[in-house]
Amino acid sequence: MPESPPPGPRPPGFVAQALRIAAKDLAIEWRSREVVATMTFLAVVVVLIFSFAFVVEGSRPPAPVVAGIIWIALVMSGTVGLGRAFDREREGEAIRSLLLTPAPRAAIYLGKLVATCALMAITETVLTGLAAVLFSASLGDVIGRVALLLVLGTVGFAAAGCIFSAALLRARGRDALLATLLYPIIVPIVIAGARGTTQLIDPISPDFDGARFWTQFLVAVDILFVTAGLWAFEPIVSGD
Amino acid sequence: MTGSPPVLRLANVGKIYGGRRALAGVSAAFEPGRVAAVLGPNGAGKSTLLGILSTLVAPTTGEVRWGQAPLAHGSHLRARIGYVGHDPGLYGDLTALENLILFAALYGVADGRERADTLLARVGLSDVPADAPARTFSRGMLQRLALARALTHDPALLLFDEPAAALDPAGADWLATELGAERAAGRVVVLVTHDLEAAAAIANQVVILRRGRVVFDETPAGGFGAAALRATYEAKTRA
Numbered sequence: 001m002p003e004s005p006p007p008g009p010r011p012p013g014f015v016a017q018a019l020r021i022a023a024k025d026l027a028i029e030w031r032s033r034e035v036v037a038t039m040t041f042l043a044v045v046v047v048l049i050f051s052f053a054f055v056v057e058g059s060r061p062p063a064p065v066v067a068g069i070i071w072i073a074l075v076m077s078g079t080v081g082l083g084r085a086f087d088r089e090r091e092g093e094a095i096r097s098l099l100l101t102p103a104p105r106a107a108i109y110l111g112k113l114v115a116t117c118a119l120m121a122i123t124e125t126v127l128t129g130l131a132a133v134l135f136s137a138s139l140g141d142v143i144g145r146v147a148l149l150l151v152l153g154t155v156g157f158a159a160a161g162c163i164f165s166a167a168l169l170r171a172r173g174r175d176a177l178l179a180t181l182l183y184p185i186i187v188p189i190v191i192a193g194a195r196g197t198t199q200l201i202d203p204i205s206p207d208f209d210g211a212r213f214w215t216q217f218l219v220a221v222d223i224l225f226v227t228a229g230l231w232a233f234e235p236i237v238s239g240d
Numbered sequence: 241m242t243g244s245p246p247v248l249r250l251a252n253v254g255k256i257y258g259g260r261r262a263l264a265g266v267s268a269a270f271e272p273g274r275v276a277a278v279l280g281p282n283g284a285g286k287s288t289l290l291g292i293l294s295t296l297v298a299p300t301t302g303e304v305r306w307g308q309a310p311l312a313h314g315s316h317l318r319a320r321i322g323y324v325g326h327d328p329g330l331y332g333d334l335t336a337l338e339n340l341i342l343f344a345a346l347y348g349v350a351d352g353r354e355r356a357d358t359l360l361a362r363v364g365l366s367d368v369p370a371d372a373p374a375r376t377f378s379r380g381m382l383q384r385l386a387l388a389r390a391l392t393h394d395p396a397l398l399l400f401d402e403p404a405a406a407l408d409p410a411g412a413d414w415l416a417t418e419l420g421a422e423r424a425a426g427r428v429v430v431l432v433t434h435d436l437e438a439a440a441a442i443a444n445q446v447v448i449l450r451r452g453r454v455v456f457d458e459t460p461a462g463g464f465g466a467a468a469l470r471a472t473y474e475a476k477t478r479a
Contacts, residue, residue: 003308005245005320005396011348020345028333088331092374092382097329097389099296101346102319238296238313 011102021111035084039123043077051134066135067197077123082161083175109233116158124150142200152218153193159225160185167236192217244426245272245396246307253302262288263452275429277443284449286432290401322395326405328386332375347393359388380411400431440466448476
């Protein structure tokens with residue numbers, strides 16, 4: 001009688017597993033466009049509501065207002081995406097099949113994170129363009145730096161959000177719980193993103209040094225949140 | 241399957257969920273080339289036992305060894321396990337072929353497309369429209385696809401958790417045939433079921449759990465008769 005089971009196929013590497021999971025999520029979303037359409041619609045509605053509330057006809061709104069609207073819309077639409085991030089794993093108990101594969105838990109987390117960031121990036125592109133048009137925001141010269149802030153903010157937001165979304169996989173009222181648990185955690189991201197964006201889009205005196213500080217701050221937050229997510233995902237999904 | 245797997249042994253396995261005991265002192269051995277049916281009333285700990293064998297649930301006490309190797313929570317040996325539950329464990333938005341190719345890729349199966357085609361033919365789903373998402377399948381079709389998914393990586397241990405629940409008689413017969421085929425392939429097969437007739441027809445070994453403990457574990461050479469198994473079950477599980 002053999003001493004151990006016969007070896008099976010050699011599983012792919014960590015990054016390949018993560019990318020396969022992300023590709024699966026994006027392929028499903030490409031077919032339905034269900035989540036990204038909802039996220040984008042919500043982001044547009046939020047921008048319009050705030051523009052009606054804060055923008056006086058004929059005058060350009062102050063940079064902090066524009067930046068605040070962009071980041072609030074980003075957080076609200078992103079929450080919708082995160083709320084659906086693990087829906088497809090929950091339906092039909094696909095999560096069990098996924099957890100039984102040799103894919104490391106951290107690779108599963110990374111795959112979900114990449115897919116969530118990709119969906120949010122689509123929404124942010126529309127969101128930023130709309131804000132530039134509605135608020136006459138001077139993004140032309142600083143679009144690269146603003147995009148960098150948005151990308152960094154998205155990674156941190158999604159890194160924390162994917163963990164909470166996984167933890168609430170089987171919870172009742174998970175959409176409300178997700179926002180309640182997630183928003184206090186992502187306050188530093190919103191502050192850094194909004195402040196940095198304000199400094200960049202100020203039409204009179206852009207503060208590039210100040211924006212650089214907030215960019216570096218977001219890099220540090222991203223490293224912290226992604227590391228914590230990679231570490232915490234295993235005990236969260238393995239909890240029995 | 242290439243090569244015969246070793247015996248799977250549980251030694252004094254217990255599981256406590258938040259103060260509630262689900263399993264206590266469970267010891268059993270499951271051999272390759274046999275179907276072991278795990279029976280018991282609701283709440284007896286059958287699904288918990290299967291969860292521990294699948295490595296998704298960590299035992300509170302005791303250990304599981306597969307040959308000399310510990311089959312622990314999160315063990316790399318989980319890559320050698322196939323699991324078919326009463327839920328299909330599939331992505332409803334993907335087609336049958338896409339589901340199998342996805343899992344073949346995650347397991348590192350070479351020629352995943354070829355393997356998927358072979359398995360779809362085996363479970364009788366070759367003729368399903370190529371663009372039909374799994375969510376449009378009937379319950380029987382989903383269970384067929386779930387079995388194909390569980391076999392994608394040629395597992396050495398196959399776990400079934402009430403796989404025939406909600407299947408029609410034809411589907412249940414098909415499943416019994418497939419279980420027999422997996423037994424003949426030399427896999428370790430563990431089946432949790434409430435269906436005593438099905439267990440009597442297919443199982444070589446019967447383990448009965450009651451309140452988290454093994455109250456019966458036998459492997460008679462001549463198999464089980466349905467009436468005898470029912471009588472034994474009722475005697476062993478009577479309060």
